[in-house]
Amino acid sequence: MTLPHALPHLSAVADDYDILLCDVWGVIHNGRESWPTACTALADFNAKGGHVVLISNSPRPSSDVVAQLDALGVPRSAWKAFVTSGDATRAELARRAPGPAWIIGPDRDFVLYEGLNLTSAHDATDAAFLSVTGLFDDATETPEDYRERLIPAVERDLELICANPDRIVQKGDSIIYCGGAIADLYESMGGRVVMAGKPFGPIYELALREAQKLMGRPVDRSRVLCIGDGVITDVLGAAEQALDCLFIAQGIHGDAAKGPDGTLDPALAGELLRAETTFARYAALELAW
Structure with a gap:
């Protein structure tokens, strides 16, 4: 396999590209602070006539994540458009409305479901499908905490819609589990999983449509x-x-x-x-x- 070329400075190849599809968590911030060097690189690319589209596996709609970027000190000059896995996943959820859906994830992610007319199931026994944005408590739980609760869903052959394909992210100095880790566990148990975020096609289609608008x-x-x-x-x-x-x-x-x-x-x-x-x-x- 061909090795990647070392590229310590984006400016060395900036003229070769019109569009940057840039990840967010792990590239421009770590969940607690933004990285000025990375933000400046994106802002400089925009200033030279390029177009930065942020492309994130956040399970929330992009409009809801902008406030987080602002709070972390990511300048608006560092990006021109923003798409998330949540944006791409909403189409999958809408096709399955009214459900009911067994929703797994923290309360902060409930904005994903606004306006979709989904009903909520208590657990897998009365659900039409599962929707996962992450762990209920990513500070204390691991995917294994969900194995026993997922068994009835596998037995009923329910689909699991995962709004965040990331398995782990770095938060400050810690590594935390994401929705993709639960999806991996479910698939290993024989369950069916649907994802629209990276690395799957729907989120790239959204991002490239935004780039075309720009x-x-x-x-x-x-x-x-x-x-x-x-x-x-x-x-x-x-x-x-x-x-x-x-x-x-x-x-x-x-x-x-x-x-x-x-x-x-x-x-x-x-x-x-x-x-x-x-x-x-x-x-x-x-x-x-």
Whole structure:
């Protein structure tokens, strides 16, 4: 497998691209603070005439996540449009209304269901399908806490709609489980899973439609660069869409791609990609201009 090219500075290839489809959590913030270097890189790309579309596996609609970005200090100049897994998932949920749906996830994610006319089931025994945005309490729970409760859903052959395909994210100095981890468990138990976020096609279709609106003309896919730290979400999704990708290798992977001199080691980055049978054109430890 071809190794990614080390790309410590986005400016080196910025003229090759019109559009950046940039991941959020793990690239421009860690859930507690934003990273000024990454935000500046995106703002500079926009200032030079490019268009940044943020593409996130947040299970909430993008309109609801903007306030979080503002609170973390992500400048509005760093992006021009924003799409989330929640945006893409709402179409899947609407097709299954009125349900009832057994909803798994924290109260903060309930905005996902607004206006969809879904009814709520108490558990799998009276549900038509499952909808997962995350763990009820990601600070204390693990996916295994849900195994026994999921058995009736598998036995009834219920679909699980997962609004956040991420398995884990870094929150400050901690790693927390996301909805994708529950979806993985359910699938391993023999259950059926549907996802619309990264790495699946619907969220990219939404993002590219937003890019076309920004440009006022059809998007040349050869001039689109995806940026992200998740191998099985960001990198695999870009590869399946035949889009170039900049792999941010220091996000959830810590120092796994860092060489003895503290810089990116393309061979180590390549090992992370090879483990999931995917590839990226570029790799960097962080996003910088």
